[in-house]
Each structure stands twice: as structure tokens, then as C-alpha cells.
Amino acid sequence: MTLSPTIAIEQRKIGAGNPAFIIAEIGVNHNGDPEIAHKMIDAIADAGCDCVKFQTFSAAEFCNNPDDVYEYISQGKLVRESMLEMFQRLELKREEFVKLFAHARQRGLAAMSTPTDRAAVDLLVDIGVEAFKVGSDDLVYSPFLKYVASKGKPVIISTGMAALDDVERAVHALQEAGNRELVILHCVSLYPTPENEVNLRRIKTLQRTFPQAAIGFSDHSWGIRAALGAVALGASVIEKHFTLDNDMPGPDHRFSANPEQLRDLVREVRLLEKQLGRDTFELSDEEQKMAELCHRSIYAGRALPKGQILTNNDFVYRRPGTGLMPYHTDALVGRRLNTAIAEGAALSYDLLEPL
Numbered sequence: 164m165t166l167s168p169t170i171a172i173e174q175r176k177i178g179a180g181n182p183a184f185i186i187a188e189i190g191v192n193h194n195g196d197p198e199i200a201h202k203m204i205d206a207i208a209d210a211g212c213d214c215v216k217f218q219t220f221s222a223a224e225f226c227n228n229p230d231d232v233y234e235y236i237s238q239g240k241l242v243r244e245s246m247l248e249m250f251q252r253l254e255l256k257r258e259e260f261v262k263l264f265a266h267a268r269q270r271g272l273a274a275m276s277t278p279t280d281r282a283a284v285d286l287l288v289d290i291g292v293e294a295f296k297v298g299s300d301d302l303v304y305s306p307f308l309k310y311v312a313s314k315g316k317p318v319i320i321s322t323g324m325a326a327l328d329d330v331e332r333a334v335h336a337l338q339e340a341g342n343r344e345l346v347i348l349h350c351v352s353l354y355p356t357p358e359n360e361v362n363l364r365r366i367k368t369l370q371r372t373f374p375q376a377a378i379g380f381s382d383h384s385w386g387i388r389a390a391l392g393a394v395a396l397g398a399s400v401i402e403k404h405f406t407l408d409n410d411m412p413g414p415d416h417r418f419s420a421n422p423e424q425l426r427d428l429v430r431e432v433r434l435l436e437k438q439l440g441r442d443t444f445e446l447s448d449e450e451q452k453m454a455e456l457c458h459r460s461i462y463a464g465r466a467l468p469k470g471q472i473l474t475n476n477d478f479v480y481r482r483p484g485t486g487l488m489p490y491h492t493d494a495l496v497g498r499r500l501n502t503a504i505a506e507g508a509a510l511s512y513d514l515l516e517p518l
């Protein structure tokens with residue numbers, strides 16, 4: 164089954180030739196408080212993003228041992244706590260997702276989530292999700308990928324912690340289950356990702372390996388530079404973690420974009436897209452006018468009588484470039500004038516006797 168080079172999520176087209184689809188990832192940065200999540204939706208809409216994304220999970224489903232410890236830096240300090248207890252604190256309820264998705268759509272945003280189990284997939288289908296995101300941690304979870312794909316909706320996958328054969332295996336599992344609307348995001352699962360680990364050139368590797376798929380970038384680095392570089396390399400989707408305040412307590416706030424950075428990201432991506440322009444060498448009307456003003460044409464370097472056989476010594480090359488271009492010189496040499504012309508007159512073929 165071939166992949167579709169262009170997909171649509173809530174009437175927004177994603178793929179080559181379309182504006183980058185910018186996803187603000189709330190993730191768990193709501194700290195388990197739906198009111199914070201609603202404020203984040205407003206900030207994301209105000210920044211001009213296309214989509215808001217959550218995570219839908221049951222901590223008890225994926226945390227195997229309550230004694231497993233999760234370490235992260237928050238508010239400048241190293242925090243160590245039970246992974247199970249942390250994620251339980253960050254869960255949202257079904258009715259909260261319903262309200263959050265409705266709010267997002269009222270603000271003109273597409274609304275998505277990353278499910279981590281089949282029950283979460285079913286919940287999202289029930290509340291009207293139109294696409295799924297599968298995180299890097301579940302890229303190798305082939306049975307789950309097939310279940311997600313079976314719902315017949317576009318799927319976005321991240322490729323952190325993956326070798327290329329892991330990505331190929333995941334794509335095959337999704338295709339085998341009937342999915343052809345797929346976006347593949349280059350991703351590095353380091354939080355934050357150091358500058359020398361961002362590896363934006365992997366976007367080109369993914370484009371070569373999966374030429375029919377839309378390729379994007381899930382960014383965990385500081386700032387917005389990497390996201391802009393990804394767009395310049397052809398990324399169709401940009402996903403960036405978002406927080407209202409980098410100093411809020413919690414595992415992901417430190418490396419997430421704050422409201423000012425998110426606004427900057429959207430503005431700069433849209434400006435960059437204008438600057439990237441088209442790949443065909445066609446002059447705009449304004450550039451054509453500039454070419455005519457600044458290029459040189461062939462002019463008579465002196466008054467020339469009728470019957471003059473033209474030589475290189477008869478020509479000067481000056482602005483404006485509205486006549487014969489200098490590269491026509493060889494075609495003029497040796498030709499005879501059919502009329503006298505004044506010094507400074509522009510040369511043209513209608514001034515020449517027929518061959």
C-alpha cells in the first residue's frame with residue numbers, strides 16, 4: 164500500500180506545497196489541572212498555531228512497578244519521584260477532554276492527542292478525534308500501532324530512540340493495518356535536546372526513505388532555531404512542547420516554548436515560508452522590471468552608416484536591458500545594417516539586412 168503524500172486533519176492540508184502544520188504540544192504541562200489546560204489553549208490559539216495536542220493515558224496501564232523512579236529537573240532542582248504517582252497526578256478525565264477539545268475547536272484549532280493504550284484510542288474516537296499521534300516511546304509497539312491504524316484516521320508518528328529499521332517496521336505495521344495517511348516526525352528523545360544532538364539532516368534521510376510520506380519534526384531543543392531549520396529542509400509538520408511558564412513545577416516545563424517563544428515560532432515559520440518561495444526560476448513582475456533596469460543591452464558605440472558591416476568595435480554595453488542582450492553579440496557580428504543609426508541607439512535585428 165502506497166502512502167499519501169498529502170493528508171488533511173480538520174480541513175488543514177499537510178504535505179509538500181502546503182504551509183507547515185504547527186502543533187503546540189500541551190502534553191502533561193497542564194499539571195493535571197484542566198483550567199490550566201484551557202488557558203494554554205487560548206495562548207496557543209493567540210500564537211497562531213494550527214493544532215493543540217494532549218496526551219491521553221492511564222498511568223497504571225504503562226507503569227509496571229510503583230517503585231520505578233522518574234528523574235527530571237524542575238524549577239532548577241533535580242526531582243526524583245515515583246513514575247506511577249507522577250503520571251497519575253497528570254491524568255485527565257474523559258469529560259475534561261471533551262470540554263478541552265470543544266474549546267480548542269471554538270478557537271479555530273485542530274485538536275489531537277497521543278493515546279498510550281487501546282482504551283485511550285477508543286476514548287478519543289468516541290469524542291471525535293480526527294487523527295492520532297503516536298509518541299516515540301510506542302514506535303516499537305507494533306500491536307498498538309496496528310490498533311491505532313485500524314481506526315481509519317491519519318496517524319503522526321515520532322521517531323525518537325529509533326534506528327531507521329525501527330521506523331520502517333512501524334510504517335509497515337501501520338500500512339499492513341490499512342493506514343496510508345501517515346506523517347513521520349524526526350525526533351530526538353532528549354529533554355532538552357543538546358544542539359549537537361538535534362540532527363536535522365535526518366529529515367532528509369526520512370524524505371529519501373519514505374518519499375511518498377509527509378515528513379516533519381518534533382522539537383525538544385531550546386528555542387525556535389531548530390524548528391526553523393526543519394522548515395527550511397522541507398518539514399511539513401512542526402511539533403513543539405508548550406508551557407505557560409518555564410518555572411512551573413513538572414517534568415516538561417523547562418524545555419518547552421513559553422507563550423512569547425510560541426508566538427515567535429509561528430511568526431518566523433510563516434515569514435520563512437514566504438522567503439522559501441517557489442523552486443522554479445520565474446521572475447516576478449517586480450524582478451523583471453529590475454532586470455530591465457539593471458541588465459545591459461547592446462548599443463551603437465558611434466554613429467553607423469547604412470550598409471555598415473558590424474564588428475565588435477561598433478558596440479557598447481549599457482543599461483537599460485530592454486534591447487538585445489550582450490549574449491547576442493556573436494549573432495550581430497558580420498551582419499550588415501539596412502539603415503543608418505545614431506550613436507547610442509539600441510541594436511535590434513530589424514536594423515539588419517536579411518541573411
